Amino acid sequence: MNSIPANRRFWNRISSAYQHEHDPHIGAAPRLWGMYSIPDAHLHALGDVTGKRVLELGCGAGQWSRALAAEGATVVGLDLSEAQLAAAASAMGAARYPLVQGAAEQLPFAADSFDVVFCDFGGLSWAPPHLAVPQAARVLRPGGRLVFNVASPWFEACYDEAAARVTTTLQQDYFGLDTIAEDDGATSYQLTYGDWVRVLRGAGLVIDDLIEPRPERGTPNGYNETEPPDWAHRWPSELLWVTHKP
């Protein structure tokens, strides 16, 4: 399925409201992962990128990219939405980096172009992983790393659409979550644990770690209500994959 046109329209439409609501916590400090803004310094997922060629897949307003550029990485921020890219351009710091409009499932870069490809609820949540993961693997140099954070299947399976919150009851089938219908005909993607392993290994990547970020009790979720409020302290809400190309 081709979700590029609808996802682009969706993100163009919501970009301004999304940044108004979320930029204050996404950009509150450098390198914050996920819905609970957990610092990379606690999770040790991305590590040192000084001097590395880094691609952010679905960079949004570039909160991550501008932090890595300031640390001395050679960063490219890619996003599907021109509105999101405009937000990234206007929020760029002193360390400038290029922004590219494109789709994670059709990357416009030569093979072996990057040392690190990463995203935080970016292109690997919004493009079909069976297309986007091989693209990420293709543009990595041997030894390069693909690191990305997505929602966990637990979180999705317990999401109650009618109540608009994550619950302690299984609401949807785990098998066949695959595509999630978002507003305006947009689509996000979710795989089972087994399918993630097969897609990553099928693209020739080695899985180094699967970090399950665990917020402290009382850490707010900037995106979704959960019941109980400490849901993500008790069950895994996110999957932070750490892989490399051998």
Ligand SMILES: C[S@@+](CC[C@H](N)C(=O)[O-])C[C@H]1O[C@@H](n2cnc3c(N)ncnc32)[C@H](O)[C@@H]1O
């Ligand atoms: C939730 S944001 C992630 C950016 C940032 N980490 C954040 O949390 O705001 C998702 C981003 O993915 C982008 N996106 C959607 N579909 C995409 C695709 N197929 N390829 C690349 N980026 C895509 C959207 O435009 C949006 O900027």
